[in-house]
Amino acid sequence: MKYNQLGKSDIKISEVSFGCMSLGEDHEANAKLLHTAFDNGINYFDTADLYQKGENELTLGKAFKAIRDKVVIATKVGNQWRSDGSGWNWNPSKSYILQAVEESLKRLQTDYIDLYQLHGGTLDDPIEETIEAFEQLKHQGKIRQYGISSIRPNVIREYVKRSNIVSNMMQYSLLDRRPEETSLDLLQENNISVLTRGSYTQGLLVNKPPKQYLTFSEDEVRKAAEAVQSVAGTSRTTAEVAVRYVLHHRAVTSSVLGIRTSEQLQDAIQVANAKPLSEDEIDALRRAVRPIVYEQHR
Template identity: 50%
Template sequence: MKKNRLGQSNLYVSELGLGCMSLGTNVNKAKEIVTEAIDQGINYLDTADLYDQGENEAIVGKSIKGKRDQIILATKVGNHLNDDGSWFWHPSKAYIKEQVKRSLQRLETDYIDLYQLHGGTIDDPIDETIEAFEDLKQEGVIRYYGISSIRPNVIKEYVKRSSIVSVMMQYSLLDRRPEEEMLNLLAENNISVVTRGALAKGMLSDHAKKVIENKGRDGYLDYSYQELKDVVENLEQIDISGQSLSATSLQYALHHKAVASAVTGVSSVEQLKNNITITNSPKLTDADYQKLQSITKAITYQKY
């Protein structure tokens, strides 16, 4: 599978990443999925300390045992978990440096390739947060750091003030918000984008119509239920090298030069194999890309 350089780092990540949040809590099943992913060329695994109250990191740790040198391991920090399962935002230097130790223990490793801030607001102590990540780099606990955010004003501050190598953000044919000002800005600053949600909760998959009936009754972002149905109908009528809607949607998310990897979550080996097949589809031409854009909305961010 094609590997892309993550920003200005020495990390080369597979263009399809494995989102580990969907692995579930069955360790044997998770191991099977992770092993198959690695065998198929996926080297980028993404988790977070928040998922399943830390259990997801522990399952990932068990699943990568003996395979650590084959993967780029990414996790996230910043959400303070309470014993009752609730959480609050806590991006302080002290908290980040405390929590990385717990993540390392759960992941059963002595370093994290990419440590990401799991959110962020413009009112955060941003310089203090950056100091925490820089300290961890100096200590050798993490190799690089990034941010997972969809807030343009927050991302811009990290672009100006930090040495982030990546930004994880939601991006799909139905959520084109990053196109307005983020993708070009990040490309110009040699910061990579890692996308999530390329299939829009399944509403851009090969089962889109069924998913929309189940999940899209109240609409999705700026799209009404009827608009979702109309858009998918139009997308399915476009013949792009005989590709399925899933393949077209994933290739769309990967088209911009800023995007290094599209992270997709799976809960079975079958789903994983289908996603891997998608990445073998022909890349979109610029004409294809523009045609797809003409069918969907160029929506904008409302929260900064």
């Protein structure tokens, strides 16, 4: 397993990491899966207070309480559940962040969070106030570092200019190359780590039947999957190729893979141990899929 530095921090995280969102309700089964991941070199585990109304944080906290100092735990804040449970509202205010972190710490059974991330963001947010909240928590030792989770170029630019974020989580895959336009280079130039989600593109690049995706037709998605299969050949899996495409960009520190089953975990471990793609292979994949750009939030 390769480990990369998280931005300008002293935290090192595994190149392939564990997205906890899809974990089930069985804490014992979850703990077994999470510990198997850790035993195989995965040390970064990503959750959010939004997932399962906090139960996702709770299951992660239970699993790693005994080895807390050996794992890197990341969670997110900004989506506030309504009191009637009917949904959530966006709330990036300082007061809410300072309140929400206490609940996350309690559920995670820890006195600090390694990476605390804003779970979204818009230009209408009180950005300075949001940054103040994260800086205060860092000063208090309740979080080690902070970042954002955003695909919006205009929001990313503001946090790059105005804050000390060490990371940005964003959707990025062969079928969603929008970050390649400006965001990846900007983040790399400022030594801010990119954490990716969606490397498999809902499974369309790996094992799911083709369908329309973003601005791509079903036929274009099929051709992209065929290109991945062609590069994989008989010596690699399509999962390896899909994730290794993402990890090829120097801005990307870790690919966060959603894991719910032992089979998915074994795929992730295999991906982590796979060799990088060659430049010729990267070029072949890029030729097979037309680049797209963000239409909004530019």
